Amino acid sequence: QVQLVQSGAEVKKPGASVNVSCKPSGYIFPGYYIHWVRQAPGQGLEWMGWINPDSGGIKYAQNFQGRVTMTRDTSISTFYMELRRLKSDDTAIYYCATDTWNEWHFDIWGRGTLVTVSS
Amino acid sequence: QSALTQPPSASGSPGQSVTISCTGTSSDVGSYNYVSWYQLHPGKAPKLMIFGVSKRPSGVPDRFSGSKSDNTASLTVSGLQAEDEADYYCASYAGSKLLFGGGTKLTVL
Numbered sequence: 001q002v003q004l005v006q007s008g009a010e011v012k013k014p015g016a017s018v019n020v021s022c023k024p025s026g027y028i029f030p031g032y033y034i035h036w037v038r039q040a041p042g043q044g045l046e047w048m049g050w051i052n053p054d055s056g057g058i059k060y061a062q063n064f065q066g067r068v069t070m071t072r073d074t075s076i077s078t079f080y081m082e083l084r085r086l087k088s089d090d091t092a093i094y095y096c097a098t099d100t101w102n103e104w105h106f107d108i109w110g111r112g113t114l115v116t117v118s119s
Numbered sequence: 120q121s122a123l124t125q126p127p128s129a130s131g132s133p134g135q136s137v138t139i140s141c142t143g144t145s146s147d148v149g150s151y152n153y154v155s156w157y158q159l160h161p162g163k164a165p166k167l168m169i170f171g172v173s174k175r176p177s178g179v180p181d182r183f184s185g186s187k188s189d190n191t192a193s194l195t196v197s198g199l200q201a202e203d204e205a206d207y208y209c210a211s212y213a214g215s216k217l218l219f220g221g222g223t224k225l226t227v228l
Contacts, residue, residue, distance in 0.1 A: 035217075037165075045157070045165070045208050047217040061216060095164065104212040105155035105170035112164060 002026040004096050004110035011116045017084040020113045022096030024077060030054040032098045035106060036070060036081045040092040048094075051079060086117045123148065123209055123220035130226040131199045139223045141192040141209030149190035153212035156185060156194045158205045159222075165208070169194060201227050 003025040010018050022034065036048040049060035051070040058070050069082045079096060094113045097106035124142040131137040141148065141156075148154055156169040167176050169185035172192065182197045192211070196203055204227045209220040 037219075039159075044221045045159075045210070045219040047210075047219060059215060097165075101170070103171060104153040104217055105167060105210070106157075106165070107167045107170070107176060109164040109166075 002028055002108060004098065004108055006094075006096060006110040006113045009114040009116070011118065012086050014087055014117055014119055016086050016117075017082055018086060018115050019080055019082045020094050020096075020115070022079040022081070022110055024098075028053070028098060029100070031102065032100050033102065034070075034072070034079045035097050035099060036068075037095045037097060037106070038092040039095070039112075040089065043092075046092075048081070053079070083115075086115075088117050091115065091117045122213070122218035123211060125207075125209060125220035125223045127221070128224045128226065130228055131196075132228045133199050133201065135199050136195060136197040137199060137225065138193050138195045139207055139209075139225070141194070141211075141220045143190050143192075143211055143213075143218065145190055147190075147211040147213035147218055148187065148192050150214075151212045152187070154185065154187055154192040155210045156183075156192075157208045157210065159208065160205045168207070196225070199227050203227055 005023045007021040030053045033050040035050045051058050067084050072079045097109045152172050154172045157165040158168050159165050172187045173185040184195045186193050206222050208222045
């Protein structure tokens with residue numbers, strides 16, 4: 001089965017930006033949206049938004065509007081999530097996931113990228 | 120504060136059944152059959168256990184089942200096994216966005 005391979009852990013200072021990448025290990029149908037979800041320490045899962053791999057169309061959760069950008073590089077089949085103006089409570093594991101049914105559930109997940117925001 | 124409400128904990132002995140609830144509103148759980156459940160073990164990627172309210176992905180034991188009534192969805196784990204001990208999260212489509220529950224820690228006694 002296809003896996004989603006994410007970039008490694010990051011440590012950032014407050015106010016900085018972080019860019020997390022997500023690359024399928026094999027072919028994923030271009031119509032399967034890539035979603036981003038995060039989990040802060042001791043907290044629950046939080047949906048951040050999705051990108052349409054085919055068109056590049058995006059939808060962001062309201063909580064992240066203005067701070068997040070999701071992009072893709074079709075030449076290397078890689079997806080990116082940039083979060084700006086980082087705060088300490090952005091410390092979390094960031095996951096990419098795909099919905100191969102396009103029914104708002106995630107059947108393939110990356111292993112997560114830990115982003116630590118600390119001065 | 121999560122949009123969907125789950126009990127923080129649940130427990131049962133091996134072989135028993137346990138049900139975890141997930142309460143939303145008429146704008147999410149009550150309006151759509153896009154309810155899913157995820158199992159999280161520490162250090163591992165989340166695993167899809169139930170989708171479309173009651174469908175099981177290939178490879179998920181039939182001990183796991185899902186249902187929905189009005190604004191509340193439920194995950195039932197029958198014949199509890201030690202490896203079922205994990206955190207479980209529900210999720211629901213809510214009209215161009217996805218909401219998660221706060222998670223339930225399932226302990227196998």
